[in-house]
Amino acid sequence: MRWAAFLDRDGTIIDQEGFLTRAEDLRLFPGAAQAVKRLREAGGLVIVVTNQPAVARGLIDEPTLARIHERLKALFAEKGAPLDALYYCPHHPETHHPEASDPRYRRECECRKPGTGMLRRAADEFGIDIARSFMVGDSTRDVMTARNAGCMGVLVKTGEGGRDAKFDVRPDAVCDDILAAAEWIAARAGAK
Ligand SMILES: [Mg+2]
Ligand SMILES: [Zn+2]
Numbered sequence: 001m002r003w004a005a006f007l008d009r010d011g012t013i014i015d016q017e018g019f020l021t022r023a024e025d026l027r028l029f030p031g032a033a034q035a036v037k038r039l040r041e042a043g044g045l046v047i048v049v050t051n052q053p054a055v056a057r058g059l060i061d062e063p064t065l066a067r068i069h070e071r072l073k074a075l076f077a078e079k080g081a082p083l084d085a086l087y088y089c090p091h092h093p094e095t096h097h098p099e100a101s102d103p104r105y106r107r108e109c110e111c112r113k114p115g116t117g118m119l120r121r122a123a124d125e126f127g128i129d130i131a132r133s134f135m136v137g138d139s140t141r142d143v144m145t146a147r148n149a150g151c152m153g154v155l156v157k158t159g160e161g162g163r164d165a166k167f168d169v170r171p172d173a174v175c176d177d178i179l180a181a182a183e184w185i186a187a188r189a190g191a192k
Contacts, residue, residue, distance in 0.1 A: 001132075002127060003128065004044055004047050006135045006151070007049070008136060011159015011160050011161075012142075013028060013035075015028070020068060023068045026071055034179055035081075035178040042185065042189050044133075056105035057100045058101075085122060087118040088118075093107060093112070119149045130149050130150055136181045141167060142155070144167040146171075146172075152173075154171060
């Protein structure tokens with residue numbers, strides 16, 4: 001079985017706070033493609049896992065989100081650093097957003113991080129050993145996802161940089177950015 005680096009999207013590999021709703025606004029962080037290359041060279045699968053409650057809130061539809069993700073994949077592929085897969089959660093469980101009225105999306109689910117549904121689905125589809133894998137993100141929600149899934153959790157200082165403080169959980173490492181996180185993971189994965 002292989003190991004994977006599960007990467008959060010907003011604030012981790014792309015420079016985005018708030019909701020991204022247009023593909024033309026997509027900007028990779030410097031070093032993001034290099035980070036993906038480094039992880040692949042170290043033998044990992046690179047899989048993006050992202051909560052996109054903007055879908056549930058009616059701020060973006062799934063075809064538009066699909067266009068954003070096609071562009072994201074193309075930007076990495078152009079730089080010689082293709083992503084292995086991308087999973088997103090379009091749901092939102094809370095009822096305090098009156099615009100979020102579509103019952104397909106406004107519901108509890110297992111995929112919304114810190115739920116582990118996206119990681120488990122990837123593990124099934126790719127034969128991934130989650131215990132040897134890593135989750136990298138800019139929020140405590142991502143670190144909590146790692147804890148819930150039973151993999152290593154790496155917090156990056158970009159984006160929210162853990163300042164959301166939503167979940168009381170300690171990361172296994174804190175790195176300046178996605179490239180530093182990839183170096184930390186590559187060193188550690190090689191030692192296993
Ligand atoms: Mg994020
Ligand atoms: Zn979901």
